Each structure stands twice: as structure tokens, then as C-alpha cells.
Amino acid sequence: MNGPERIVVVGASLAGLRAAEALRDEGFDGELTLIGDEPYAPYDRPPLSKAVLSGWLPTDHTALPRARNIDARWLLGTPASGVDLRERRVALADGREVPYDRLLIATGTRARPWPRQQGGALHGVQVLRSRDDADRLRAALAAGPDRVLVIGAGFTGGEVASVCRDLDLDVTVTQRGSAPLLSALGGVIGSAVTGWYRDAGVDLRLGTTVQALEGEAGRLRRAALSDGTVVEAEVAVVAAGALANTEWLTGSGLAADARGVVCDDACRALADDGTPVADVYVAGDVARWPHPLYPGQLLRLDHWDNAVAQARTAAHNMIHGSREPRAHRALPAFWSNQFGVNLKCVGLPSLADRVVVTQGSLDERRFVAAYGQRGRLVAAVAVDSPRVLDGYAALIEAGAPFPPVLHASDGPDRLDALDAAFPRPAAGRSSTPSTPSVLSIPSAPSVLAGHE
Amino acid sequence: MTSTTHQHTASDLFAQALRYEHRANPYPYYEQLLRQPVIRMDDGTWLASGHREISLLLRDPRISADRLPPQHQRPIRKSLLVEDPPRHDQLRRLVTQQFVPRVMGMRDHIDALVTGLLDAHTSERAGQLDVVGDLAYPLPVTVICELLGVPREDESLFGSLARRLTRGLDPIDTQTEDEIRELQQARGELVEYLEGLIARHDATGGDDLLSGLMHSQEPDGPMDPVDLRVTLGLLLIAGHETTVNLIANGTLALLRHPDALARLRTDPDLATPLVEEVLRYDPPVQMSGRSTLADIDIAGTTIPKGSRVRLLLAAGNRDPQRFADPDRFVPDRPDNAHLGFGGGIHYCIGATLARAEAQIALTALARRLESPRLIADPPPYRENAILRGPERLPVSFTRLVPGAGEA
Numbered sequence: 001m002n003g004p005e006r007i008v009v010v011g012a013s014l015a016g017l018r019a020a021e022a023l024r025d026e027g028f029d030g031e032l033t034l035i036g037d038e039p040y041a042p043y044d045r046p047p048l049s050k051a052v053l054s055g056w057l058p059t060d061h062t063a064l065p066r067a068r069n070i071d072a073r074w075l076l077g078t079p080a081s082g083v084d085l086r087e088r089r090v091a092l093a094d095g096r097e098v099p100y101d102r103l104l105i106a107t108g109t110r111a112r113p114w115p116r117q118q119g120g121a122l123h124g125v126q127v128l129r130s131r132d133d134a135d136r137l138r139a140a141l142a143a144g145p146d147r148v149l150v151i152g153a154g155f156t157g158g159e160v161a162s163v164c165r166d167l168d169l170d171v172t173v174t175q176r177g178s179a180p181l182l183s184a185l186g187g188v189i190g191s192a193v194t195g196w197y198r199d200a201g202v203d204l205r206l207g208t209t210v211q212a213l214e215g216e217a218g219r220l221r222r223a224a225l226s227d228g229t230v231v232e233a234e235v236a237v238v239a240a241g242a243l244a245n246t247e248w249l250t251g252s253g254l255a256a257d258a259r260g261v262v263c264d265d266a267c268r269a270l271a272d273d274g275t276p277v278a279d280v281y282v283a284g285d286v287a288r289w290p291h292p293l294y295p296g297q298l299l300r301l302d303h304w305d306n307a308v309a310q311a312r313t314a315a316h317n318m319i320h321g322s323r324e325p326r327a328h329r330a331l332p333a334f335w336s337n338q339f340g341v342n343l344k345c346v347g348l349p350s351l352a353d354r355v356v357v358t359q360g361s362l363d364e365r366r367f368v369a370a371y372g373q374r375g376r377l378v379a380a381v382a383v384d385s386p387r388v389l390d391g392y393a394a395l396i397e398a399g400a401p402f403p404p405v406l407h408a409s410d411g412p413d414r415l416d417a418l419d420a421a422f423p424r425p426a427a428g429r430s431s432t433p434s435t436p437s438v439l440s441i442p443s444a445p446s447v448l449a450g451h452e
Numbered sequence: 453m454t455s456t457t458h459q460h461t462a463s464d465l466f467a468q469a470l471r472y473e474h475r476a477n478p479y480p481y482y483e484q485l486l487r488q489p490v491i492r493m494d495d496g497t498w499l500a501s502g503h504r505e506i507s508l509l510l511r512d513p514r515i516s517a518d519r520l521p522p523q524h525q526r527p528i529r530k531s532l533l534v535e536d537p538p539r540h541d542q543l544r545r546l547v548t549q550q551f552v553p554r555v556m557g558m559r560d561h562i563d564a565l566v567t568g569l570l571d572a573h574t575s576e577r578a579g580q581l582d583v584v585g586d587l588a589y590p591l592p593v594t595v596i597c598e599l600l601g602v603p604r605e606d607e608s609l610f611g612s613l614a615r616r617l618t619r620g621l622d623p624i625d626t627q628t629e630d631e632i633r634e635l636q637q638a639r640g641e642l643v644e645y646l647e648g649l650i651a652r653h654d655a656t657g658g659d660d661l662l663s664g665l666m667h668s669q670e671p672d673g674p675m676d677p678v679d680l681r682v683t684l685g686l687l688l689i690a691g692h693e694t695t696v697n698l699i700a701n702g703t704l705a706l707l708r709h710p711d712a713l714a715r716l717r718t719d720p721d722l723a724t725p726l727v728e729e730v731l732r733y734d735p736p737v738q739m740s741g742r743s744t745l746a747d748i749d750i751a752g753t754t755i756p757k758g759s760r761v762r763l764l765l766a767a768g769n770r771d772p773q774r775f776a777d778p779d780r781f782v783p784d785r786p787d788n789a790h791l792g793f794g795g796g797i798h799y800c801i802g803a804t805l806a807r808a809e810a811q812i813a814l815t816a817l818a819r820r821l822e823s824p825r826l827i828a829d830p831p832p833y834r835e836n837a838i839l840r841g842p843e844r845l846p847v848s849f850t851r852l853v854p855g856a857g858e859a
Contacts, residue, residue, distance in 0.1 A: 391508065405514075408745065409536030410538040
């Protein structure tokens with residue numbers, strides 16, 4: 001086989017590791033290099049906001065299990081600082097250069113930080129994305145602060161607030177929108193989630209933003225909120241979304257910005273003129289790509305399952321793409337545990353215009369809700385009913401009509417679909433996929449289905 | 453199909469697969485059925501044999517676990533095996549809360565039971581063992597009786613009931629009138645036995661699973677006496693009639709694949725993937741049943757609302773679309789998403805326990821039997837088509853070495 005001899009993977013987290021394993025599975029026996037900015041071997045992030053934060057799991061037990069020996073060179077603790085596509089070289093921040101025949105970009109995202117001039121540098125102001133973040137935040141929570149402020153009621157914010165209540169800590173959560181999880185799941189399900197917060201004893205401030213974080217002697221003391229109140233808190237967790245780690249690609253010629261790196265459905269990176277770049281691939285949270293199920297837009301997902309599936313597709317195409325290219329079309333799926341419930345989702349709820357509870361009931365906190373866009377099923381959310389979701393996934397992939405005809409034994413007699421109540425119009429979300437397809441792909445509207 | 457002159461219909465093939473003379477090896481019929489992953493039978497019921505199709509149907513919200521189509525369902529108290537949400541979920545949660553913590557940490561106890569059962573046959577000389585009667589049957593029966601709080605001395609009474617009752621799961625047209633009459637009688641005896649057991653438990657209390665269900669403080673509990681009786685019957689029968697086949701089928705596979713047996717002898721870690729492969733290659737539960745609550749489009753056809761559907765798990769496990777070289781026994785098969793425990797909301801509640809029992813039993817057999825050999829191949833099979841396995845599994849050996857620390 002006349003394949004590549006040197007493959008470089010930039011990003012040594014879930015997508016990077018699984019891609020490296022898949023490259024070996026696909027028969028690649030050349031030199032494999034993994035570059036990571038953190039000093040740690042690849043670790044699993046979902047436990048950080050759950051078992052780690054509660055003190056149940058130490059961070060050094062979060063290492064990702066290895067599916068196989070990958071026989072790789074690891075360059076950890078050194079971020080990549082640039083790429084030269086013509087010379088096929090990755091530059092590292094410490095001045096080294098790593099040549100490649102094929103390159104995989106899997107640098108992921110980071111938590112959007114709080115602006116420094118509004119108190120972002122105060123001691124006690126934290127984000128939660130990395131192992132070090134989790135260690136810091138766990139120590140801060142274990143110290144028993146009088147109150148924790150969580151900024152943002154997305155998935156991370158909800159999980160942090162939930163752990164705080166488990167630890168019997170007072171917690172205030174601010175949320176710009178009218179309900180938790182609003183941008184991810186819409187207002188109908190969001191208002192049910194409001195009940196979870198309130199019953200857990202969270203001080204939830206909806207329609208409220210933080211104006212400033214204020215400190216004394218460099219330590220956080222209080223937050224001024226847009227509702228005119230002041231919250232005294234020693235710890236603030238900023239859970240306000242993610243930024244793609246793409247600065248190192250600035251000027252490279254790739255279609256990359258804070259929203260991600262654009263690639264096609266075969267995971268090939270696109271140049272800023274929209275044409276595929278030879279031998280450069282993208283996978284994981286940093287990738288923005290056109291999902292065949294959701295035409296007319298680019299998707300970027302902060303999802304564990306997607307990172308694994310996209311890594312495998314990219315690895316396959318890096319080795320066998322010229323003969324048998326594979327499209328990355330895995331159905332989006334994610335889960336969260338908060339306030340004692342398990343929430344699992346397939347598809348893309350944020351596209352939907354209608355929602356209907358198809359099984360169980362919102363009040364019982366055990367239900368399945370189906371999401372429809374213009375008469376087609378596009379997503380389903382299951383709360384404490386994870387095992388039924390595969391059935392919905394098959395219906396979504398088959399383009400089943402909405403509302404779905406189920407007659408489920410625990411469903412209502414009649415399905416009354418409601419407005420899904422997503423905030424619109426929101427920047428960067430396309431609610432009308434009538435967008436002309438002649439748009440050059442890098443500027444196509446995008447959907448961010450992150451955990452915020 | 454071997455014959456070009458006779459075109460078998462799916463109904464013929466399925467009937468052939470169920471015939472007792474094909475009990476030892478129904479797989480060639482399954483292989484032919486797999487050519488159409490979902491097909492309508494002559495009697496109007498449906499048969500799913502494809503792995504993908506079975507997986508989808510097991511998880512489809514338009515599916516009921518009641519084998520009778522909705523228009524024929526009767527208002528009787530159903531066990532969680534055939535019950536649907538939301539009642540299924542309540543029952544299952546209650547059982548899970550009681551069952552799972554008790555199963556955790558049982559490995560050492562299971563190990564001790566296996567050691568004891570084999571110790572009874574320890575021999576420096578050549579001998580024989582009936583793997584079914586001497587190990588595969590008594591092990592899970594002892595465990596389930598202990599777990600549930602059923603006195604061990606009731607076992608002989610109960611065991612014969614369980615055996616007669618599971619025959620009733622088979623397709624009705626394969627049962628004789630005598631068998632059906634006997635089944636009715638066995639059902640009555642079971643109800644009587646279980647009611648007595650519950651009454652005695654109520655008086656004495658205890659910390660077994662039955663007591664746990666009776667006195668559960670959880671939001672869904674405690675179980676009322678009828679649910680309790682139905683659930684207890686289900687767990688007892690499931691504990692009696694399934695794991696026995698897993699251990700026996702596993703032993704059979706090992707004896708037919710001496711290389712796998714030799715590997716297991718030196719590498720106990722192989723037990724984990726090996727038991728999964730047994731669950732794929734020769735599953736103790738061959739098929740399951742469902743009915744449809746709405747029209748379901750699948751595999752290029754439409755199963756109409758109100759249809760009865762058989763899910764041929766054992767055929768799905770040999771689906772070449774899903775498993776490379778499906779008729780080969782590969783003890784460390786990767787990515788082995790078999791259907792041996794079903795799937796979806798009815799996924800086997802005892803899977804963890806069954807796995808532990810089979811892993812420990814098969815490892816002990818591999819370690820302690822020297823030069824084991826099947827005395828009859830195939831062994832005699834039980835009548836049951838669904839909970840399928842050998843009636844006896846006589847194995848000869850040159851030596852049965854002592855257990856626990858001496859090997």
C-alpha cells in the first residue's frame with residue numbers, strides 16, 4: 001500500500017486517542033505522533049463535572065481506557081502553535097517542528113472565560129473543562145464556601161449546581177434565558193427543568209445576567225446581577241459556553257475561527273475558499289461539518305459520542321479515503337446527569353419548531369419528548385428512560401414524520417405538540433434551512449449543539 | 453437452500469427449526485431464515501431474524517412486550533417480562549433496587565459453590581460428570597433460591613414446576629394436549645406454592661429479596677401480593693431455566709473447541725469475552741416475542757399495527773451482516789454486540805449474575821477437568837425450543853483435580 005508514513009494528531013484527548021487507535025486498526029504502521037497541550041495522558045471529561053466534583057473520583061482515575069496499543073510518540077504539555085500546509089509541518093510552541101504526511105486536527109474546545117476586566121482574574125472565579133480546572137474547583141467546593149455562583153444554566157452549569165446541592169452548598173445560578181437548558185432543549189422542556197433546580201433548593205435567577213464580579217484583595221466576594229441584586233459568593237463557576245481551540249490555525253489558510261474548523265462530511269479540512277485541503281483532517285469538538293441529515297448548515301458538537309465516531313471516520317478516510325471514503329453521519333447524541341435524573345438526547349433538538357411528550361410525563365420526571373421540524377422528527381430527549389432512545393434514533397434516521405405515530409403504552413392518548421420555544425432568532429442558528437445551497441460552505445449558517 | 457426443487461417458505465423453515473430432531477442444531481434453518489430479516493409467516497405473525505432489525509424492534513416505542521396483540525390482551529396481572537411501561541418500569545425499578553445490590557459482591561460465594569459442587573466429584577482416576585445435573589443446574593438454582601429467600605428444601609418441588617412451566621413458553625402448536633393440560637395444573641400449583649411462601653415470609657420476615665420487595669420503602673414499593681407472586685415466579689423460573697443452558701452450552705462449545713478450552717485453562721481473563729461468545733453462538737434463550745402498537749416500517753416491509761412478532765435472537769446472533777464469520781466460535785471475538793440478553797427496556801435483569809456464574813463455572817471446569825471428552829455428541833437435548841439446552845451433558849475425564857488453591 002502506498003500510504004502515508006507519518007501521521008500527526010494534534011489534540012491528545014478523546015478524539016485524538018480514538019483516532020490514533022483507529023488508525024492502527026485500519027492498518028497504519030508508520031510513525032504516529034500525538035501532540036497535546038496538557039501534560040496528562042488522554043482522560044475522560046464527562047466525570048469531571050459529576051463524580052470528580054463530588055469528591056467521589058480522583059482526577060488521576062479519569063484516564064481513558066486504551067482499546068489497543070497504538071505505539072505512538074507522545075508530545076504532551078506542548079501546544080501546537082501553527083501549521084504550514086505547503087511544507088506539511090506542525091510548529092510547536094517550544095519551537096520544535098513536526099513534519100507529517102497526514103494531519104488530524106482534534107484540538108477541541110475550551111470553556112469561554114469570564115472577561116478579565118469584569119473580574120475574571122479574581123481568585124475563586126473558575127471554569128470547568130480540564131483536569132486542572134476540576135481539581136481546583138473540587139478543592140474550592142471542599143473548602144465549604146458559603147455560596148457558589150454558577151453563571152449559565154446549560155449542561156455544565158446544571159451539573160455543577162447539582163453537585164453543589166449534593167454537597168449541601170448554597171448555590172445561585174444565573175441564566176440569561178427564560179429557562180435552564182433553553183438553547184439546547186427549548187422552553188417546554190426547559191421549564192420542566194426549572195422545577196428540578198427549584199426542588200433541589202437552587203437559587204435560580206432566570207432572565208438574569210451577571211454585570212460584574214467583584215472582589216477584595218484579589219478574591220471574589222460578590223456578583224452584581226442585572227436584576228439589581230448582589231449575591232455574596234466566594235466561588236463562581238463560569239459555564240457560559242465553549243470556544244474552539246483554533247488560534248494556532250490563524251493564517252494557515254484553513255477555514256477556522258472561534259466556531260471551529262470547517263471540514264466536509266469525510267472529515268477533510270476545508271481551506272478558506274471552501275476546497276478540501278489535501279491530507280488534513282478534522283475530528284471531535286473542534287470540527288464543523290455538514291451533516292447529511294441536517295442539510296444547509298454546519299454542525300459543531302461538544303459531544304463525547306461524536307468525538308469517538310468522527311475520530312473513527314477520519315482515521316478510516318486518512319488511510320482508505322481515496323478508495324472507499326466514508327461519510328461521518330452519526331446521529332448526534334449526548335447525556336447528562338443532574339438533580340438525580342439521567343437525561344439522554346439523540347438528534348438535534350435545537351432545529352425543532354415543535355415538541356411533544358410521547359412517553360411518561362414531565363411531572364413525574366420520567367419522560368420522552370420528541371422534537372419535530374416542519375413535520376419531520378429531528379430529535380428526542382429521554383429523562384430517566386435511556387433504554388427507549390435507540391428506537392427514536394432509528395425513527396429520526398429514517399426521517400419519520402412528526403408527531404411520530406407510536407401508541408406507546410405509557411404515552412398520552414393524544415399527542416398535543418407544542419411550540420418547542422427555542423429562543424429565536426439567535427445569532428448563528430439557522431431556523432430556516434431555505435438558505436441557498438450555493439453559499440460557500442465556510443460561511444454557511446451554523447448550529448452549535450454544545451453543552452451550553 | 454440445498455434443494456432447487458423444493459422452495460421452503462419461512463413458515464416451513466421456522467417449523468423445521470422448532471422440531472425436536474433439530475434441537476441440537478437449529479442454526480442451518482436460522483441461516484436460511486436470515487435471507488429475509490423480517491418476514492410475515494403463513495399464520496399472519498411476523499418473524500424478525502436480522503440483527504439490526506431485532507435490535508431496532510427491541511428498542512422501538514411502538515412495540516409491546518405482551519405477546520398477544522393489543523386487541524387480544526386480557527386484563528390479567530402481567531409479569532414485568534410481558535408488561536409495558538409505565539407499570540413495567542415501576543416493577544422493574546423495584547426488582548432492580550433489590551436485586552442489583554444483592555448480586556454485587558457475590559463472586560466469591562459463587563466461586564465457593566462451584567468449588568463445592570465439583571469437589572463432590574474430585575477423583576484421581578478417570579471418571580464421569582454430568583455437567584448439567586452436577587453443576588450447571590444446581591449452581592444457579594442454589595443462587596437464586598438464596599437470593600430470593602426460597603428454602604433450599606423446596607427446590608425439588610419447585611424445580612419440577614419450573615421445568616413444566618417453561619415448556620409452556622414454546623409455540624403452542626409444538627405442545628401436545630397432555631402438555632397443555634399439565635401446564636394448567638402446574639400453573640395452579642405454582643400459584644399455591646408461591647402464595648404459601650409469601651404468607652410464611654410475611655410472618656417471619658428476613659433480609660432476602662422477597663422480604664425486600666414486600667417491605668420496600670422506595671417510591672414504587674412495596675409490591676402488592678399479586679405482583680409479588682407474579683414477580684417471584686418469574687425470577688425463580690428465570691433463575692432455574694436459563695443460566696443452566698448458558699453453562700451447559702458453554703461447556704459444550706469448549707469441549708468442541710479444545711483450543712479455546714486450553715486457552716481458558718491458562719488465561720482466566722478469557723472467561724469474560726468467552727461467555728459473551730457463548731451468549732452469541734449458542735444463546736440460552738433462543739427467541740423472544742413482542743406485538744406492535746402501530747405500523748412499523750422495517751427492512752423494506754411494514755409490520756401492521758396489532759401484529760405478533762417473534763424475535764429470533766439466536767438467528768440475529770449469527771447474522772453475517774453484523775458478525776464476521778458468524779458460525780465460528782471465537783472466544784475473544786471483538787465488538788460482540790450479541791442479543792443473548794435481549795435489549796432495550798427488557799434487557800435481562802439477571803445478566804450480571806448469569807455472567808458471573810458462567811464465567812466462574814466454565815473457568816473451574818477448564819482448570820479442574822483433565823482431558824475432558826464429550827461422551828455423546830450431540831448430547832440429549834431438552835424438549836424446550838425457546839429455553840434451549842442439553843438435558844444431560846455427560847463428560848468423561850482422566851482426573852478431576854481438587855479445587856481451591858491446590859491446582
